[in-house]
Amino acid sequence: MTPARPTSLITGASAGIGAAFARDLAKRGHDLILTARRADRLEALATELRDAHGGKVTILPCDLANPDASEKLCADIEALGLHVDWLVNNAGYGVPGTFEANAWQTHADFIQVLMTAPAELAWRLLPGMRERRYGRIINVASLAGHVPGSAGHTLYAASKAYLIKFSQSLALENQMLGVHVCALCPGFTWSEFHDVTGTRELMNKLPGFMWQTAEVVVSEGVEAVERGEIVHVTGSVNRFIKALMKLLPDRLTLWLSARESRRYRQLEAAP
Template sequence: MSTALITGASAGLGASFAQELAKRQTDLVLVARSQDKLQQLAQDLQATYGIQVEVIPQDLTEPDAASKVFERINQKNITIDLLINNAGFGDYGVFSQSSRQKQLKMIQLNILALVDLTHHFLPQMQQRGSGSIINVSSISGFQPLPYLSIYSSTKAFIISFSEALWAENQHTGVKILAACPGPTETSFFAAANFDQSAPESLKQQKTDSPEVVVQEILKALDADDCTVVTGRWQNHLLVNLSRLLPRKTLVQIVEQQFRPQK
């Protein structure tokens, strides 16, 4: 039986990944800050599907957090066959007026923890000649997003990083996938402070269910794609706008759409 490590596993896409993989009889290692939520999820999945679930409460914005997770897994002699770097968050607002600490934590979680975990587990997969890594990006990684400037930049990094690793690993037996969902039914928008001053058009945009998004991502992984854009057709249109419009024009249009209400 294979084992998957999922970060940000206590809710949203992470919990949906856990649910879907448990159905497929995959053992799990769940990582998130909330120990209570992780333990409840683990108990439910073990009882329902008869799989093994390990829980690692860990704030991945802390220094050396990825190394602590890696050491814990090695101590338990667990082999990770699938790494899902899902943990991340955004912050909506004018960059110069945003919390400096929150922006740096976002970079730490969305980029540094993802890179560190990948660097820990990828060599082991290469040595075995098998394994998979899913790095959760976003359609926001395909163009700059004013008022989500750090978030969209971290997601752009994830796409570029993952596609490069996919190319490096074509002949190693290891699959790498950049997963790029559009708006999804999770707590992302509330956590990113959209409710306070975002335009109504953003608050009311249609969202995809996390269950459908996860299934599309896993299907793309099976096909050994390097990148997948999930969800409705509008998502596929949005990621290609940078090919159709001058970048200056595109970012001006996006700024108007995302400009906070006064």
């Protein structure tokens, strides 16, 4: 049974797609638990949402790169007497440069945030969803998880492919228990993602029709998980690209990936 006011935990909620999820779900009548590293941004967003929608907004800043962050976050939620009906695993970023150009700790932190934390949060929160016979888990993956990997940003596509497969298995295990799981796969989305990675100038060379707003991505994602869709690629252009990549031979798709990597990927590590 759907709660009167579901409670949604959103990771990486301070900007971009995460903040758009917060605004969308608050508008739909959800109470929110927001987490990210930047407490000041979370405070500002929480104030905005309380003023606009009057719901309960709890902020719990944390850095999911810390191996104990997910356990502590769930303990803090329980200590406040809250439970999570919707989990939006959105926290993520990119690491410019080739694999060997970055320190191992940089890669380890990336794996922790984009792969380990989403799995651990789902593992810790799923039992309550199953018991209540209601839950929604959205793992924000990417079109990158459906196409060949690129030179540079080495682990990004791999992490997104992992989230897609993880979501599929989790959905099949829980679909009879009122818990819907969806891998949301946007393409290029207007946010500060590329500013943080230092690739904005390269990304600005892409044609405008390749881009979507965070608000459109989120709206598609919420509607997809509600109707039980397990993998959702946003936008007709991105769905065409995914379909095309499946039809073309691997050798050709890898050649295309290599060409586009030279045009749009930063192959040096961030300073």
